Amino acid sequence: MTRIDLRRRGLLSASGVTVLSASAVALLAGCEKMAAAQGSGASAANDVGILNTALALEYEAISAYQLGAQSGLLQKPVLDVAVLFQTHHKEHRDALIATIRKLGGTPVAAKSDAEVAQALNASMLKTQADVLRLAQRLEKGAANAYIGVIPSFGDRGLAQVSARLAADEAMHWTVLTQALKDPLPAKALSFGA
C-alpha cells in the first residue's frame, strides 16, 4: 500500500514549533499588514468564516488524494502527480490556518479519512480512472468555490488570495482532464460558470 509522505512539505513541526512552508509564507506576505490593520469587526469575522470553509475544503482534498494513493489503483506517473497535488493542498491548508490565526480566528478541525471516504463514496472507486474522475470533480468544485466567495470577502487582499487558490485548483483540473483524455472546454470562461 502506498503511503503519501506527510513530512515532505507543508506544516513541519519540530520541538513543538510550527514552521510554514515557503509558499505559505509567500501567500501570506500581503496578509500580515492586512491582519494587523483589520483587527476585529464583523467584516473580519466574516472573512474568517470564509477562510474556515475553505480550510474544510482543503482538508477534504488532502484526504481524497490520500484515499486515492492508498487505494492501490494509481500507477506511476499518475501517482506522483497525485502526491504533488496533495502537497499543494497541504500548503493551501497551512496558509489558511496561519491567516485564520492572524485574524484572531480558530481553524476548524479536519474530519478523519474514514469520514471523508464515506461522504465521497470512495468504496465505489474501482479503477485509476474512477479516482481521477473523483479528483477532477473535486478540483473543479474547489476552483469554483474559491471564485464564488471572492465577492464576499471584506478584504481585497484575501479576495486575491482566493483567486490564487482557485488558479491552483484549475491547474489541477486541467492536468487531470488531460490524464483522462477528456476534451478541453470549447468555450472560454468555463470556470465560475
Next chain:
Amino acid sequence: MLALAAAVDTAAAADAARGQELYESRCGGCHSLDANRVGPAHRGVYGRKAGSAPNFSYSTAVRNATVVWQERTLDAWLTNPQALIPGQRMNFRVALPEDRADIIAYLRQQSGQ
C-alpha cells in the same frame, strides 16, 4: 409588482437539467445530495427549515434562523448568503438570476417537490 412577476417568470422557465450541471460544477466542491461534507446534504433541502439537515454542524446563525428554503429564500441565499443570514459560513454567491433559478429547480426536483 414587476419584480415579483419577473421572479415568477424566472422560476417558471427554470431548467432543472441545466441546474444539475451547475450544481455539480459550482456547489459540488462542498456539497453532495446525500452526504454531509463541507456543507450539508441537499436532498430534501427544498421546503426544509434552514439548519435542519441531520448530523450537520451548522453555524449558530443558520441553526437559529427561521428561514424555510423555498424559491424566494433560496434565491436570496444564493444571491448573498450573508445578507439573508448574517453570521452564516457559506458566503458563496451565484451572480446570474437564471443560474440561481436553474439550481433551485434542480434542488426542488431532488427534494421531490
